[in-house]
Amino acid sequence: MNTVVIVGTGNVALQLYTAMSNKEGVKIIQVIGRNKKKLTPFKNCPKTSTDYDNISDANIYIIAVNDDSISTVSQHFKNKSGLVVHTSGSMPLSVLPKSVRRGVFYPLQTISKDRNIDFSEVPICIEAEKSEDYALLRELASTISTQIQIMTSDQRKSVHLAAVFVNNFTNHLYHIGNEICNEAGVPFTILNQLVLETAKKATETPVLNAQTGPAVRNDKLTMKEHLVLLNNKDYRDIYSVLSNSIQKTHEKKL
Amino acid sequence: MNTVVIVGTGNVALQLYTAMSNKEGVKIIQVIGRNKKKLTPFKNCPKTSTDYDNISDANIYIIAVNDDSISTVSQHFKNKSGLVVHTSGSMPLSVLPKSVRRGVFYPLQTISKDRNIDFSEVPICIEAEKSEDYALLRELASTISTQIQIMTSDQRKSVHLAAVFVNNFTNHLYHIGNEICNEAGVPFTILNQLVLETAKKATETPVLNAQTGPAVRNDKLTMKEHLVLLNNKDYRDIYSVLSNSIQKTHEKKL
Numbered sequence: 001m002n003t004v005v006i007v008g009t010g011n012v013a014l015q016l017y018t019a020m021s022n023k024e025g026v027k028i029i030q031v032i033g034r035n036k037k038k039l040t041p042f043k044n045c046p047k048t049s050t051d052y053d054n055i056s057d058a059n060i061y062i063i064a065v066n067d068d069s070i071s072t073v074s075q076h077f078k079n080k081s082g083l084v085v086h087t088s089g090s091m092p093l094s095v096l097p098k099s100v101r102r103g104v105f106y107p108l109q110t111i112s113k114d115r116n117i118d119f120s121e122v123p124i125c126i127e128a129e130k131s132e133d134y135a136l137l138r139e140l141a142s143t144i145s146t147q148i149q150i151m152t153s154d155q156r157k158s159v160h161l162a163a164v165f166v167n168n169f170t171n172h173l174y175h176i177g178n179e180i181c182n183e184a185g186v187p188f189t190i191l192n193q194l195v196l197e198t199a200k201k202a203t204e205t206p207v208l209n210a211q212t213g214p215a216v217r218n219d220k221l222t223m224k225e226h227l228v229l230l231n232n233k234d235y236r237d238i239y240s241v242l243s244n245s246i247q248k249t250h251e252k253k254l
Numbered sequence: 255m256n257t258v259v260i261v262g263t264g265n266v267a268l269q270l271y272t273a274m275s276n277k278e279g280v281k282i283i284q285v286i287g288r289n290k291k292k293l294t295p296f297k298n299c300p301k302t303s304t305d306y307d308n309i310s311d312a313n314i315y316i317i318a319v320n321d322d323s324i325s326t327v328s329q330h331f332k333n334k335s336g337l338v339v340h341t342s343g344s345m346p347l348s349v350l351p352k353s354v355r356r357g358v359f360y361p362l363q364t365i366s367k368d369r370n371i372d373f374s375e376v377p378i379c380i381e382a383e384k385s386e387d388y389a390l391l392r393e394l395a396s397t398i399s400t401q402i403q404i405m406t407s408d409q410r411k412s413v414h415l416a417a418v419f420v421n422n423f424t425n426h427l428y429h430i431g432n433e434i435c436n437e438a439g440v441p442f443t444i445l446n447q448l449v450l451e452t453a454k455k456a457t458e459t460p461v462l463n464a465q466t467g468p469a470v471r472n473d474k475l476t477m478k479e480h481l482v483l484l485n486n487k488d489y490r491d492i493y494s495v496l497s498n499s500i501q502k503t504h505e506k507k508l
Contacts, residue, residue: 067473090468090476109448110466115455123444149444158438159445161480162431166445167452168467169496170424174456175465175503177416184412190377190403191413191420192457194363197371198421199453201364202428203446211429212364213422214344222321222344226415234499241495242423245488249429 002026002140005056005082006042007073008064009033011111012087014041016064016144019119023143030056052076060140062087062105063096071095083133089160092153093127103128103137106156107145110167119144125151125159176235208249215243216250256280256394259310259336260296261327262318263287265365266341268295270318270398273373277397284310306330314394316341316359317350325349337387343414346407347381357382357391360410361399364421373398379405379413430489462503469497470504 004026006013013031020026021044031042032049039048047056052073055061061080064087065073074096077084084096085103096102104127109117124141126148128134134150141148151159174195178188201210214222223243230236258280260267267285274280275298285296286303293302301310306327309315315334318341319327328350331338338350339357350356358381363371378395380402382388388404395402405413428449432442455464468476477497484490 067476090479108444110452110455110464112455112464112466115459117451121447123447125444147444147447149440151440155438155440157479158434158483159440161483162434162438162442162445163448164467164480164493165427165434166431166449168465168469168500169427169492170449170452171456171461171464171466172496172500172503173419173423173427174461176499177420178461180412180416180419184409184416186403186405186409186413188416188461189457190362190379190401191416193375193377193401194417195420195424195453195456197364198424199449201366201369202425202449203443205369207425207428207432207442210364210366210425211422212366212425213418215422219321225344225411226418229412229415234495234502237495238423238492238499239418241488241491242426245430245492246422246426248488249426 002060002136003056003058004028004140005030005032005058005061006064007032007061009035009038009042010064010066011113012107013062013064014113015111015117015119016062016087016107017042017045018116019144026140026143029058055080058082060085060136067091074100083128083136085137089125089156089163092157093129094153101128101130101133103133104151104153104156105137105141106151108159108163121145121147123147123149125149125156127151127153127156173238176238179232180230211246211250213246215246218247256314256390257310257312258282258394259284259286259312259315260318261286261315263289263292263296264318264320265367266361267316267318268367269365269371269373270316270341270361271296271299272370273398280394280397283312309334312336314339314390321345328354337382337390339391343379343410343417346411347383348407355384355387357387358405358407358410359391359395360405362413362417375399375401377401377403379403379410381405381407381410427492430492433486434484465500465504467500469500472501 030047031045033039042048059082061084067088070086078099084100085105089106106125108123124145126137181188284301285299287293296302313336315338321342324340332353338354339359343360360379362377378399380391435442
């Protein structure tokens, strides 16, 4: 049975806490956060604390705080013998102090507070410095997921960048689609099936072949009409750079 | 029982043919295409023809050809008494000749040849000029889908533009994510769950609230690092215009 202390009270901390609670092979013995009020959702944990001088001994410490705070917060674990991991996609393992057994436990998913994640298929990207620490992280990850992936800090940084494209930027395109529908007096829900099928297709067939639309067809008239329809300059810029990139990508392919 | 003639042999023609075959209340009596070879997938249809002078009489003619050809092809139906519809998102109803009973039957989905579409939840956007033609299109649409939406030509043009954002452009972002993963030696499949969850979230919660990532957090350091990581200028442009638009959108919200 691995004992775990979670540090942080944000979305990742809460979702990992929820996913690991009542799982065999892992016991969360403490949650630490600066803000007492934010510890409320963790009230079923045996111990919650706002005090870094009062950290329980555990096999693994999961530091699930903002990227900017990882370095500072992890200083409090210098005298601990357990494995100290952060959960960030973009920060290297080396942001943790050299003097601790350090690692990374990065769940590759978009995580919000109000939406429970089913972690069973979520890739957990792990990194460590010693083989026994890899084994320990693999053990921990397998309590919540079947998808475990060893990854270097550089690889994780690239995957995080790819995630910005397929998640953050895609979400903004959905927002623009939503605005266009609203202005036309049509509910955005009319695009639900298209949104879902586009995503599903990308996971099942090569995305390069799936490219359709006026840009790849070089349908200049439709593209011109679309730019006239868009009354927001930023959206016109987005339309132009994406259409341009689609055309160049498919010229190369031909 | 409504009789239907399909004109065209492309993806939309083939998928509508497949979806309507053996459905109660509709009978496809003929498929017309210029290219004999491309008529092969329709060989179970009672009649196929390459000859526009030999069009069977039907209740509905579905013209599922390229946008540019709709106007020319529809001239052949001037003497028919049935309803003549096209299937295009971006073309107005008025592209069809005034002298025919005209309408639009636009299935709002990304349609490829090699991927069978389950139309049951796909919105069929219909337009007509007479109430009895609306009734007829509703009857036809309901043989394959439960989602039927009346839409003007202007609304359909806007919805088609929105679809370019959520489908064509999103697919290109997937392609970029794929390239970044390949270069890092990580399989793109690692992003599958993220791609699916991002889409699912957009259909279930307000997309504006779902926005995460370095741009909305104004995490300048990560954004700078990401631009350094991207070695393709077009991808850097896409990164910049999207990040800029995300920031402006969320400034407005605050």
